[in-house]
Amino acid sequence: MQHKPLSLNQVLICGAAIVTLSMGIRHGFGLWLQPITQAQGWGREEFAFAMALQNLAWGFMGIFAGMAADKFGAFRVIALGALFYCIGLLGMAWATDPWVFALFTGLIIGTAQAGTTYAVIYGVIGRNVPPERRSWAMGIAAAAGSFGQFLMVPVEGLLISQAGWQNALVFLAVAALLIMPLAWGLREPGLNAPGQVKREQTIAQALKEAFKYPSFQLLMAGYFVCGFQVVFIGVHMPSYLKDHGLPPHVASYALALIGLFNVFGTYIAGTMGPQIPKKNILAFIYMARSVAIVIFLLAPLTPTSVYLFSMVMGLLWLSTVPPTNAAVAHIFGVAHLSMLSGFIFFGHQIGSFMGVWLGGYLYDQTGSYDIVWYLAIALGVLAALVNLPVRESPIARPTTQAT
Known part of the structure; x- marks a missing residue:
């Protein structure tokens, strides 16, 4: 008997709430850079390395979280991820050695994020939402992550100022456990029942097909x-602004504005997916980011310019997520969507590793973030160009492939 898909409202409410908590906690980590490095007597590179490792672990473990969610359903993966999140945040609060700090902040929290964010949630959406509404639903989930940033970052800044940076992390560890009951709403008890998701390929066949397909490689490069x-x-x-004499609240408000405006940006990108080629949406986003960074660096640095930059970047922040994942689903189908989204996201996280680590390394070497800003501009132009040749039509697949 074919299992009835989860209701659209159930998927969106539970999935959005999980992403709100998981991404909301994660987006505020920049606020801890100076409190932790000053308290521990570390350079910025030690903190940046742990965050870079977190992003790399998130991407790498996301592949396996996606495989597990495709095979066994999202509930177990998300619940285990929530537990890891709690443990990692507690370790982040109490670690006094840079390598122990990197273990908890990097490997353990990164693994937790792999099980509680987009790749796993999008797999549930792909399996339970009709194709014509899939891009829109993914936009809703991405917008939830942005709302989490808008909601949680000011709260995290307030917790740090009122309770101290260590106690603030303990509070967040408790909040991460709220993901567990929300995961119950994404249980797919009939995921492996005959007829639920037709698997015409093995995992190995799906991976071989994807990595031989140029459009998959181009989407991964853009990510x-x-x-x-x-x-x-x-x-x-936050540290860049403080280095230039702006008060700490400007950074908190800036990150919150990015989150607020990304609610609109991701929702708009998701709704545009069925009407406009997704590759064109992606090319525009990447090029617009580069233009925004150039203007930000050329303009006088004031709270007003920071807030305007944050609003524009917010519209472009995670708006790449719905069209990228919707394109993967349209090209390859949904049977292995979480796994393939996990591989695409691994490319994203290799970029995250480089961006956050180079930021800390080059700052310690040169006393400035200028080189990394320039790299971000050049890479944005490159990403716009590599997305234009993407072919979004469903892939032609031999009929002889079998599970």
């Missing part, structure tokens, strides 16, 4: 740039 830009800005902009 690399996305990770480089957003994680560099998200982690290092």
